[in-house]
Amino acid sequence: xxxxxxxxxxxxxTVGLTGVNARPDNPxxxxxxxxxxxxSVGFRGRIVGLGYGTLDPGLYHPDxxxxxxxxxxxxxxxxxxxxxxxxxxxxxxxxAIIPSLDAELPNFIALQPELARRGVRTVLPGREQLRxxxxxxxxxxxxxxxxxxxRVRPVSDPGFFERCTAEEEGAWSYPLVVKGxxxxxxxxxxxxxxxxxxxxxxxxxxxxxxxxxxxxxxEVNLTALGDGTGALVGPVMMRKQALTEKGKAxxxxxxxxxxxxxxxxxxxxxxxxxxxxxxxxxxxxxGTLHVIEINPRFPAWIYLSHAVGRNLPAALxxxxxxxxxxxxxxxxxxxxVTFIRHAREIIVSMEExxxxxxxxxxxxxxxxxxxxxxxx
Amino acid sequence: xxxxxxxVKRTKDLVLSKDGAAFDTKTGRTYRLNPSGEIALRLLQEGxxxxxxxxxxxxxxxxxxxxxxxxxEAFVDQLRRYLP
Numbered sequence: 123x124x125x126x127x128x129x130x131x132x133x134x135x136t137v138g139l140t141g142v143n144a145r146p147d148n149p150x151x152x153x154x155x156x157x158x159x160x161x162s163v164g165f166r167g168r169i170v171g172l173g174y175g176t177l178d179p180g181l182y183h184p185d186x187x188x189x190x191x192x193x194x195x196x197x198x199x200x201x202x203x204x205x206x207x208x209x210x211x212x213x214x215x216x217x218a219i220i221p222s223l224d225a226e227l228p229n230f231i232a233l234q235p236e237l238a239r240r241g242v243r244t245v246l247p248g249r250e251q252l253r254x255x256x257x258x259x260x261x262x263x264x265x266x267x268x269x270x271x272x273r274v275r276p277v278s279d280p281g282f283f284e285r286c287t288a289e290e291e292g293a294w295s296y297p298l299v300v301k302g303x304x305x306x307x308x309x310x311x312x313x314x315x316x317x318x319x320x321x322x323x324x325x326x327x328x329x330x331x332x333x334x335x336x337x338x339x340x341e342v343n344l345t346a347l348g349d350g351t352g353a354l355v356g357p358v359m360m361r362k363q364a365l366t367e368k369g370k371a372x373x374x375x376x377x378x379x380x381x382x383x384x385x386x387x388x389x390x391x392x393x394x395x396x397x398x399x400x401x402x403x404x405x406x407x408x409g410t411l412h413v414i415e416i417n418p419r420f421p422a423w424i425y426l427s428h429a430v431g432r433n434l435p436a437a438l439x440x441x442x443x444x445x446x447x448x449x450x451x452x453x454x455x456x457x458x459v460t461f462i463r464h465a466r467e468i469i470v471s472m473e474e475x476x477x478x479x480x481x482x483x484x485x486x487x488x489x490x491x492x493x494x495x496x497x498x
Numbered sequence: 499x500x501x502x503x504x505x506v507k508r509t510k511d512l513v514l515s516k517d518g519a520a521f522d523t524k525t526g527r528t529y530r531l532n533p534s535g536e537i538a539l540r541l542l543q544e545g546x547x548x549x550x551x552x553x554x555x556x557x558x559x560x561x562x563x564x565x566x567x568x569x570x571e572a573f574v575d576q577l578r579r580y581l582p
Contacts, residue, residue, distance in 0.1 A: 340525070361526035375526035378511075405525075409582035457523035458513070 127215070128241060132439040135167040136215060138242075141222030141419070142171040142180020142190065146465040147366040151222040153179060154425040155435045156186040161428060162436035163451075170214055176478050182470045189214070192482040196225040200232040206482075207233070211240060213483070218243040218442060220398075220435065222419045224304050227252055243442045245397040247348075247418060255393060255416040257301060257332050264413050267392040269385045271413040272299075272337050276330035283316035286333070299334040302327035307369065309336060337412045339404040342379060343371075344386045345421050347438055348395030349447055354387045356434050356452045358427045363460070371423050373462045376430050378455040385411050398424075398438060423461060430456040504574055506545045508581050514539065522581065529580065534559065538573055548574055 137159060141150030156169045171180035171190030181190025191210045194202040210216070219242055221230045230237075231246050238244075254263050257274060264271035275292070277283075277300075286294040300319040301307040305327055310316040316333075323331050341362045347355040359382050364373040386401055393399075393416075400417040420435065427434040431453025440450055477485045512520040512529075518536050520529045531539060534555060541551045548570060556566040 342525075363526070377526040378523045379525070381524075405582075407582070455523075457526070458521050 127217070130217065132218075132436075132443045133162075133164045133166055135217035135439060136170060136188075137167060137439065138170045138172045138210075138216045138219040139180065139222065140172045140193070140220070140226055142173045142183075142187075143175060143178045144180065146463075148368045148370050149422045149463075150180075151420045151422045151424055153183060153186070154422055155220055155222060155420055156180060156183065157425050158428045158433050158435040159439070160186040162433045165436065167217075170216065172210075172219070176475060179468055181478060181484055182468060182474060184468060189484040189487060190478070191484070192478060196223070196229055200229040203229045204233050204236060207237070207242075210483075211242070216242050218439060220244075220420070220438065221246070224418060227418050245347075245438055245442055247393075247396050251393055251395060252418055255399075255418065257303060257334070257415060258330075260413060260416070263389070263392060263416075267385075267388040269388055269413055270410055272335035274332055274334040277320065277333050278329050278331070280317040280320045282333070283310075283313040283320065286313075294333070294335065297336040299336050301332040301334055303330065303332065307334075334414075337404045337406055337414070339406040339412070341414070342377065342382055342403050342405055342411070343374075343421065343423070344382055344401045344403070345398065345424060345427065345434065346386060346390070347398055347434055347441065348390055348393070349441060350394055350396040352391040352394045353447060354383075354390040355441070355447050356427070356432045356437050356450065357383055357386055358430055358432050358434065359383065359455070360423060360426055364462075371463070373460065374423055374426065376426060376455070376457050376459040378457040381409075381411055385413070389413070389416065398434060423463075426459065426461045429461065430459050501548065501571075501574075503547065504542060504577060505581070506542065509539065509543045509577065511581070512539060512543070524581075527580070534569070535573055538570060539577075542574070542577070 139152045139155050141152035143150040144153045159165055159169055168188040169186055171187045172193050173181045173190055174193060174195055180187055194206055221227060230244060231249055234244050234246055258276055260271045261273060285291045297309050297311045299307055300310050300316055302323040306323050308319040310319050320331050344357055344359045346357040349355055359377045359379055360374040361377050362371040362374050366372050398420045400421040402415040403411045403413055405411050424434060437450045474485055511524040512522055514520050518531050520531055538551055538555060541554055552563060552567045552570045556563045
C-alpha cells in the first residue's frame with residue numbers, strides 16, 4: 123500500500139459494500155448505501171458489492187457497482203472472511219468497507235486491525251458496544267439511557283408460551299412479539315401461534331429465541347452516525363407509512379420529532395457508538411417512545427438520508443478521512459420528504475452469472491461517469 | 499370546568515401549505531383543513547387563547563359567537579387528539 127493511496131480523498135476511494143441482497147420484502151441496506159455514495163456530490167470513486175449469493179443484485183448493479191465479489195457466510199468465521207478478503211484485495215484494493223448486515227459485525231470487528239494494516243478503513247463499534255445493544259440486553263441499556271423499552275426474555279422451551287401468563291412466569295399477556303436474536307420478529311396472539319413462530323425462528327436462526335412484550339403504536343425510526351464520543355451525528359428520522367409482510371418500510375416520510383431526537387441522543391451517549399446505527403422505536407397511544415431494536419448498521423431506507431441533504435454513507439467516509447463532524451455538509455431536517463420503494467429488474471448476462479458462480483467475482487468492467495441522480 | 503389551553507408549541511409542528519394541507523413534522527401525518535380550520539390553526543399557533551380565536555373567527559365570518567365557539571371547541575378537541 124502506498125502513502126499516495128492513503129492520502130487519496132474519500133471521493134476517490136474504492137469502497138466495498140455488503141448487504142447487497144435486495145429481495146423486495148426485506149432488502150439489505152447495501153444497494154441503498156451504494157446509491158447514496160454514487161449520487162453524493164463529487165464522488166468519483168468505485169463501489170464494489172460484497173455479497174453472499176450469486177443473485178445478490180448489488181454485485182451487478184449497472185448504475186452503482188463497478189463489480190462484485192462473493193464472501194463466505196458469516197458463520198464461517200473471521201479467518202475464512204480474511205482469507206477471502208485477501209483474495210479480493212489482491213485484485214481490487216479497497217480503501218474502505220462498510221458492512222451492512224448484523225451477522226457480519228463480529229467478524230469485521232475481529233478483523234479491523236488486520237484490515238487497517240492493509241489500508242482498508244472500517245468504522246465499527248467495539249465488541250462490548252455491539253453486545254450491549256443486543257435484543258436481550260436492551261432493557262439494561264435503555265435503563266441507563268432513560269428511554270422506555272418493552273421487557274424481553276430468552277426462551278428455549280416452546281412450552282413457555284402455554285405458561286407465560288402465569289404469575290410465576292412473569293404474567294405476560296398476549297399479543298407478544300417472538301423474535302430471533304439477529305433477524306425476524308412476529309406478533310403472536312396465542313400459545314399455538316407463538317409455538318409455531320418459535321419453531322420457525324429456531325430452525326432459521328438457532329437459539330435462544332426471544333419474547334418481547336408487545337407495544338401497540340406507530341413505528342418511527344432514526345438513523346445516524348456515531349464517532350465514538352457519544353455524539354449523534356447527522357440524525358435522520360422517518361415514520362413508516364407502508365410495510366412489507368415482514369414489517370419493513372415500503373414507504374416512509376421524513377419527520378422532525380424532538381422526542382425521538384432526544385431519545386437518540388441519550389442512547390448514543392450511553393452507547394458511545396462508532397459507526398452507523400438505526401433506532402427502531404414505537405410511539406404508544408400516550409406518546410411514549412419505546413425502543414424496539416437498535417441495529418448496528420445503516421437501514422435499508424438510508425437513501426432517504428441523501429434525499430434530505432444528510433447523505434450519511436458519504437459522511438461516514440468523510441469522517442474516516444478525518445473530516446470533523448462540525449464540517450460535514452449536513453442540511454437542516456427536511457420533514458415531509460417521502461420515499462416509496464419499488465422493485466426493479468436488472469439484466470445480467472450469462473457470462474457475468476457464470477463468472478460469479480465459478481470464480482466468486484464479476485467480470486471486470488467500468489462505470490459510466492457518476493450522474494447527479496436522485497432516483498432509483 | 500375550564501378547558502386546558504392547547505400546547506401552542508405542539509401546534510407549531512403543523513406546517514400549513516397554501517392549499518390547506520397541514521403536515522405534522524413530528525409524526526409525518528398530513529391533515530386537510532377547511533378554510534375556517536386553517537384560520538383557527540394559524541391563530542392558535544400565534545398563541546391566542548381559545549376565546550380570542552372564537553372572537554376573531556366570529557368577526558371574520560360574521561357568525562354568532564355561540565356557533566363559532568362550539569365549532570372551535572370541537573376543532574381544538576380534534577387537534578388535541580391528533581397531536582399527542
